Amino acid sequence: DIQMTQSPSSLSASVGDRVTITCQASQDIFTLLNWYQQKPGKAPQLLIYDASNLEKGVPSRFSGSGSGTDFTFTITSLQPEDIATYYCQLYDNLPPGATFGGGTKVEI
Amino acid sequence: QVHLIQSGAEVKKPGASVKVSCKVSGYSLTELSMHWVRQAPGKGLEWLGGFDPEEGETLFAQKFQDRVTMTEDTSTHTASMELSRLRSEDTAVYFCASLSTVATGAAFDFWGQGTLVTVSS
Numbered sequence: 001d002i003q004m005t006q007s008p009s010s011l012s013a014s015v016g017d018r019v020t021i022t023c024q025a026s027q028d029i030f031t032l033l034n035w036y037q038q039k040p041g042k043a044p045q046l047l048i049y050d051a052s053n054l055e056k057g058v059p060s061r062f063s064g065s066g067s068g069t070d071f072t073f074t075i076t077s078l079q080p081e082d083i084a085t086y087y088c089q090l091y092d093n094l095p096p097g098a099t100f101g102g103g104t105k106v107e108i
Numbered sequence: 109q110v111h112l113i114q115s116g117a118e119v120k121k122p123g124a125s126v127k128v129s130c131k132v133s134g135y136s137l138t139e140l141s142m143h144w145v146r147q148a149p150g151k152g153l154e155w156l157g158g159f160d161p162e163e164g165e166t167l168f169a170q171k172f173q174d175r176v177t178m179t180e181d182t183s184t185h186t187a188s189m190e191l192s193r194l195r196s197e198d199t200a201v202y203f204c205a206s207l208s209t210v211a212t213g214a215a216f217d218f219w220g221q222g223t224l225v226t227v228s229s
Binding site: 087 | 143145152153154155157158160163167169203205207210211212213214215216217219220221222
């Protein structure tokens with residue numbers, strides 16, 4: 001099975017900082033990588049799909065890049081409302097199913 | 109806009125079963141590929157299973173395939189997930205989520221609010 005390794009597990013930054021999170025797949029997953037934001041007590045929300053596509057309604061300060069095994073999620077200017085845990089996620093057919101990274105807790 | 113509304117919190121004893129429901133509004137249940145994801149307290153997200161549109165069948169994570177059942181009732185627009193032989197490690201918030209084809213892949217674009225299942229003697 002494909003493993004997703006996300007780092008760091010947590011980070012602390014200031015308002016206005018650029019924040020970067022990485023996700024590494026154990027084998028080539030092309031661009032089959034999504035990013036979610038989860039605020040405490042809430043369900044996850046899709047931010048980025050297919051590695052670099054911004055979901056409708058998501059602020060443009062969020063972005064994603066990468067392909068193959070190495071992916072990056074960036075918040076260009078951290079805002080107070082961005083305090084959350086962020087997860088990368090793969091949905092693939094071999095074997096079928098979803099795999100999540102371990103999560104990155106972003107604090108101010 | 110798709111809305112997924114889940115049933116309320118449950119407390120169960122070890123060895124029992126629990127059934128969590130997810131009512132769909134704003135879209136037809138038959139047009140959605142419904143999946144279930146759980147999150148133990150303070151932990152990350154874990155996929156249990158769901159309908160794979162390419163395979164045309166419901167697939168399960170190997171870890172749960174002998175304990176989980178997923179059903180849909182189109183008359184009530186409700187998807188359900190039943191987990192049997194509960195143990196304390198099954199204590200978690202259970203989410204329903206719809207899987208949509210996006211670009212070259214698939215992503216969970218709509219989520220229920222979550223249902224807390226507590227397993228305790």
